[in-house]
Amino acid sequence: MICLLLIILGVAGGAYAGYHYVTGAIGPVDENDDEIVHVTIPIGSTSTGIGRILEENGVISDSSIFRYYVRFKNETGFQAGDYELTKSMNLDQIIDELKEGTIYQEYQLSFTIPEGRWLEDVITRIASETNLEEEELTEKVNDEEYLTELISRFEMLEDVILDEEIRWPLEGYMFPSRYDFVEEEIEVEQMIESMLRRTATVLTDNGAGSSDYSYHEILTIASIIEGEARNDEERLRISGVIENRLRIGMPLQMDPTVAYAHGEHFSRTLIEHTEFASPYNTYHINGLPIGPINNPGEASIRAALNPEDHKYLYFYHAPSGNVYFSETLDEHNRAVQQYR
Template sequence: MSDEKDKLKQKHIEKLQERQREASIVRRIVLVSLIVIILAVAGVGYGVYQHIVGAIGPVDENDDEIVEVTIPIGSTVTGIGNILEEHNLVSNGDMFRFYVRFRNESGFQAGDYQLTRSMDMDEIIEELKQGTIYQEYELTFTIPEGRWLDNVVARVADETNLTEEELMEKLEDREYLESLIDRYSILDDVILDERIRWPLEGYLFPARYDFVDEELEVEQLIETMLNRTTEVLSESGASGSNYSYHEILTIASIIEGEARNDEERARISGVIRNRLNISMRLEMDPTVAYAHGEHFERTLYEHLDIESPYNTYRITGLPVGPINNPGAASIRAALYPEDHDYLYFFHAPNGNVYFSESFPEHNRAVQQYR
């Protein structure tokens, strides 16, 4: 009996020892795994750190050769970054833009600069803030937001040496439009849709334009405005949107036509998104006016019956194209709509706008505040 107890005791001891050995092995495996993970994370972090340091550091600290660079009037941070990258003065133009935003830098000056590839990003930024505009403007004019393309053309013709006839002829020249599509990523064949009134409606960015020459070429003007639209879309993050550039500008143009102030834009954009998500007609009054080619003080029921790919009271989804040339605030609102459940809004004569989630609620707002 005593022998059996001793044997059982011995087996118990052996099991405990076996478990201790297994636990020791598991602990070693876990420890090694943790070390591997820590080293991997550290390696990735170090790699990212090295990439950032390399991007903001000199392209070649031993290259002191002077590089002549011209920063044109009206250049954005994106445009400046691209110019610096083209001249191999920074390794990445996008990193220059991100770094400028991180540092909250501003005040860059147009002009001619002498830079070197041995300069780091901080030195280049400081140099670009010290420049002076190299030539007085000979021609300056402003295109307001939300204007139809024919109004933009009339405004340009009033302010420049160009005529409405030559502008419209170029804006409707299919061969020229196809060449623009080949050169501009924001353009595609959709602008050549025969249902679209003016192919570049929505793409001629409304802004102040300054030119050093008093005499303009038609192509120079159009492409300067397209460049500005491209820069605004890029800086707004449009390339990451689920919408195409054409759809973004179409939504932005409706927001531009509807909003009375910047505070309303994102909320109106949310209404548009909510309606699109449930395949509900947009029923936006500015699209009706554009369909008629006539501005109305007030949209009446008789205006709603027009058959047009722009009339959102008759079609489901977006109109065939933009209905005006929207500004940066409306483009940003189109990309970043406010999250809410509103499906309706009403601009009252008192200047306020009332948003509603249901049609009965909307009707009550109309009856109360009209």
């Protein structure tokens, strides 16, 4: 009874401390301090980035609480701009201010990179939409000195991207999204690092830092999911298949890795294609390929971090568009025969 009482008191004390901390973080940093603090929110800032800026300027006490509070209240519509805030404002007042601000100016350059594209296709897209040339983009993303500098600045980047067998060092890290710039002309480093920052934010927001996989492995898994799945439900289930195969040491044998190994898109993967020796070809190697095989979107990254719990080891995409999952090879072969 004494032990039980101590446990109850400990849990109650922890809950009270947590509640007190959260309510304190939601409230003003200093309700008696009305001194104006000038805060600048850049264009393209996420809730994570905004929270970090507010904490650095001392108008909130915890950027993580800000991010979770914004998500809990489903707040959106924050505007880039200059703000006059005070430490006496609570989170609700700060959020209201951030939603009523004025954008600096209209974007002079806007374009979208679709999910799942190979890096060479991303480069072509950027060159067609901006003042940048394919040649300078290609040279920069392969510049070892520049890549080494990026590794020192971005936690998600690891030395593995410099492996000579990696086809494109930044494959998987160039986040597919809409990009807006206030300038008509941009620098090549500005473009690359904008995309890397988006990827870093998505990984952080989805808890990649606490995964058993490295950032490189997470993006590799996500890229396979992006190449295989047609909707969010499939993403989670296919992620579960990948997890199950990795756990028992079974070759992944995913067709998109074969296409990437060849550097050629196939309408249908043939047996002769799968015999190609490459560190990307999951019919040729066990485990994950040496790196990502495309640039995955947030839904695939989230699926890679949250695989569905099931016993499926196989799946088949039928010509009808339906996908059939199986636990055994016999079930899989019957599905292929039935629905081909």
